[in-house]
Amino acid sequence: MDDLSPKSISRRPSVPWRNSNNRVRSCGPLFTETDIQNMRNGMHASIYQFQGAHLDEVDGIAGTRFAVWAPNAREVSVLTDANHWTHGRNALRPSDEGIWTGFVPELAHGDAYKFGIKEQSGVVTERSDPFAFFQELRPKTASIVYDMSDFVWQDQAWMSRREMTDWMAQPISMYEVHLGSWKKPTDGREFFNYRELAHMLVDYCREMGFTHLQLMPVSEHPFDGSWGYQATGYFAPTSRFGTPHDFAYFVDYCHQANISVLIDWVPAHFPIDGHALARFDGTALYEHADPRQGFHPDWGTAVFNYGRNEVRNFLLSSARFWLDKYHVDGIRVDAVASMLYLDYSRNAGEWVPNEFGGRENLEAVRFLKDFNVMAHGDFPGILTVAEESTAWGGVSHPVYNGGLGFSMKWDMGWMNDSLRYMQLDPIHRAHHQNDLSFRMVYAFTENFVLPLSHDEVVHGKRSLLSQMPGDHWQQFANLRMLYGYQYTMSGKKLLFMGGELGQWHEWDHDGEIDWNLQGHKYHDGLRRYIGDLNELYRSQGALHELDFSGEGFDWIQCDDSANSVFAFLRKGQEKDDFLVIISNFTPVPREKYRIGIPRPGFYSEVLNSDAGIYGGTNIGNLGGVYSEPIPSHGHKQSIEVHLPPLGIVAMKPMSTPNA
Incomplete structure (x- = not known):
């Protein structure tokens, strides 16, 4: 693979397209009838396999196929260096499912891109790919075509043992880490690379006797001060510390040393930065349109619309992606209480009751249950952990017994x-x-x-x-x-x-711990x-x-x-x-x-x-x-x-x- 460290990524020079009119080519049907049915039911947990950007070949020409959900857009096109980031030159085609698709020849691994979304008003916005596997280092916001298929995992023995382990009866001592401020380089760099951190953290965890690493969010995020809890890349490990290959190496190396890796995941809310998910196609797509449901007063963020099947597909796929492609051993779900209650941090008149007049977010409850059923069913031996601060009953009880299905709860x-x-x-x-x-x-x-976490x-x-x-x-x-x-x-x-x-x-995310x-x-x-x-x-x-x-x-x-x-x-x-x-x-x-x-x-x-x-x-x-x-x-x-x-x-x- 090319060197795609954050420092080495740059805009590539323009290249002539083989299709003279600079239009995208058809890449054939991407979805089977089963795919379509699962998407319509809100139960398609692996749509990252075809949405986003994927290297492909059409008529003997190598390039990248694209698929993006934007049902209310007038036009969607791919913006790249090659077309000078001009909307309309590489237009995608809409489907009945509201997913725009197409194939761009010669767009290769490591190339930067965005989607140009023309809203019904005629305004064109430039958007990062919601399913991007890699993104530019902040403050840049473009997505990057990325192929991880050649990464060779060395953790087969670990994965086999994990599947057979009853973690409930095992010692679990988690060392919670913010990768950007655990330790800083002394050579002028801002951060260590995932590979360097793997060796340092494994050595330290073994010295100290911790069994698990609990990573604060590694999903891409634009603002360092959010600590990763305001994510814009739900399928992209942050480029602050290297490439997806580097993060895979991190997890793989931990496994070879018998260290489990859990990651923080944030399906409760997302930031309203203009390049990301908020009003993605000019409408409230991923979030609720009503601010009483779709805006979070504590964090100034948007709240996911768990009742929309396409949003459920997106979130379920995000969780499954980290378990599938990066072999992580567990997911700690942040701010679960804010998902469960419609009146969370809201005063009277600032929230909308459920269909029975109650304060429980029934759509979020269903989503959390489906997430846990999927995660434990597809990946035996993994852990799901809820940060849930109320007395909601059965958070860590099985779904079949009326619980939410988490392995554990803080x-x-x-x-x-x-x-x-x-x-x-x-x-x-x-x-x-x-x-x-x-x-x-x-x-x-x-x-x-029993947590003594960063929040304290x-x-x-x-x-x-x-x-x-x-x-x-x-x-x-x-x-x-x-x-x-x-x-x-x-x-x-x-x-x-x-x-x-x-x-x-107290902890300073811009510094390092007091070595x-x-x-x-x-x-x-x-x-x-x-x-x-x-x-x-x-x-x-x-x-x-x-x-x-x-x-x-x-x-x-x-x-x-x-x-x-x-x-x-x-x-x-x-x-x-x-x-x-x-x-x-x-x-x-x-x-x-x-x-x-x-x-x-x-x-x-x-x-x-x-x-x-x-x-x-x-x-x-x-x-x-x-x-x-x-x-x-x-x-x-x-x-x-x-x-x-x-x-x-x-x-x-x-x-x-x-x-």
């Missing part, structure tokens, strides 16, 4: 309650014990991910470390407490980049602690095998508000596989604190957040303690432990229980 309640509790001065935590204990009332109603460290919220109360030492101890609590509670894990370093400043903190005692201790947490989490079945079942969790002590102590059991699939987790949320050491345990024996201290190697004071249990036949907390046996200040310990039974 537990925003856990995140908010835990941060609110941790931000309190420890002297006040005694009055807020329920902030932490309440979670277990609903913990197994969904398959939850932006818009003036400060970094997680800076949100912690107390002096310098207490802030680090509190943060280690928070992470220990996250890793030992039921649910899969997600941590945003930089959290493992203990950054003092300069390496070499400082407390920051190095925190990073080592995260690595050890990941190792413990992965190695102990009790911490991940029953994450989504009440059988994997039991409270021992949750009402000692006077001491702000919590204790619970995490249990694995094997009968005698369990850990005792005890946390002290005050800066006062608790000596000889008695905890009831299920069986006698020696209990090894396998985690202590106050260990000196993490920056703590080394208060602990000298490796472990023996049980005593003293009843406590409803158990016949108990252990007496020393609880470190602002510390969490995990105790594992090591001896065989008595017969």
Whole structure:
């Protein structure tokens, strides 16, 4: 393939067309009767195979065939360097489905193009291809003819294992990354390439023990400050970091290192930039015409019309494309709550009820169910994760049981309650014990991910470390407490980049995370602690095998508000596989604190957040303690432990229980 890195892409010189009148040629019928029927039903999830730009050959002449949906346009033509970006010279032909098609000879891999759309008013707008596989580097907005058919994947073993893996019972520790600000080059370039990032991130994830990479949106987007959440290229990895081949290499390399790759995907809304989807053919095509349905007040964006079959086809195909062509292991759907509720962020009179007078967006509900059925049916072993911040029931339940069909859902309640509790001065935590204990009332109603994501460290919220109360030492101890609590509670894990370093400043998408903190005692201790947490989490079945079942969790002590102590059991699939987790949320050491345990024996201290190697004071249990036949907390046996200040310990039974 040609070098098509963002720096090397340039307008190609004009070339003479073999068809003297510069008109497009017919490329024959693109759609079978089955295609047409599926499109009409809104269930065609692979229309990227023929819509957009595809290299082809007609009458022995190589070129590119095009197909674009613009049912209300008067004319559609292909604009390129060769026709001097002049509308009408390479006109496409309309079909009964509102899809304009044609073949442009000699337009090749790497050539830039747009669609010229003449609206009914006579105004001509230049539009990027909604199905483009590659786009120019911002601020340019042209699409690029791109062929990925020669990429050779090396992840066959991974893909076979993935298909057979029950991820619900596996350790999932996601490292959430914004590729543009994880690390910056020092050679004057703005960004690293996908290939460079693959090697750096794989090495780092393996060092730190993360199992999954969760990428913030890699779809093409014009504005860096949107972080990718206002996408204009629903089939194009952003050219900021290289070509589609480069992104495929990124995923392939991660798989060869046994690292899963999930991507953020945004079917909730899209920006209104003039070159993209908004009023694509002069009418509200992808969005609702009524601003009460089609405009999002929070983000100033357009809302997809999920009731329109062509829009459903577009979105279902976008999701399937990333799973199919790039082998991604999962899709995290952003802003699901804004899709589910017609009155989301709207006041009375600013929204339109559904046909039954309710606030539920029934068309979006159907779309989400169809998306999950398609994704899990066509790609066994992948994950779909919902960022859904309300109490909508059954988000992660199967569609056949009335749910939306997601694999998992972010537990925003856990995140908010835990941060609110941790931000309190420890002297006040005694009055807020329920902030932490309440979670277990609903913990197994969904398959939850416990997220400490980018949203918690932006818009003036400060970094997680800076949100912690107390002096310098207490802030680090509190943060280690928070992470220990996250890793030992039921649910899969997600941590945003930089959290493992203990950054003092909140995330800046134009910068990089604070690598300069390496070499400082407390920051190095925190990073080592995260690595050890990941190792413990992965190695102990009790911490991940029953994450989504009440059988994997039991409270021992949750009402000692006077001491702000919590204790619970995490249990694995094997009968005698369990850990005792005890946390002290005050800066006062608790000596000889008695905890009831299920069986006698020696209990090894396998985690202590106050260990000196993490920056703590080394208060602990000298490796472990023996049980005593003293009843406590409803158990016949108990252990007496020393609880470190602002510390969490995990105790594992090591001896065989008595017969």
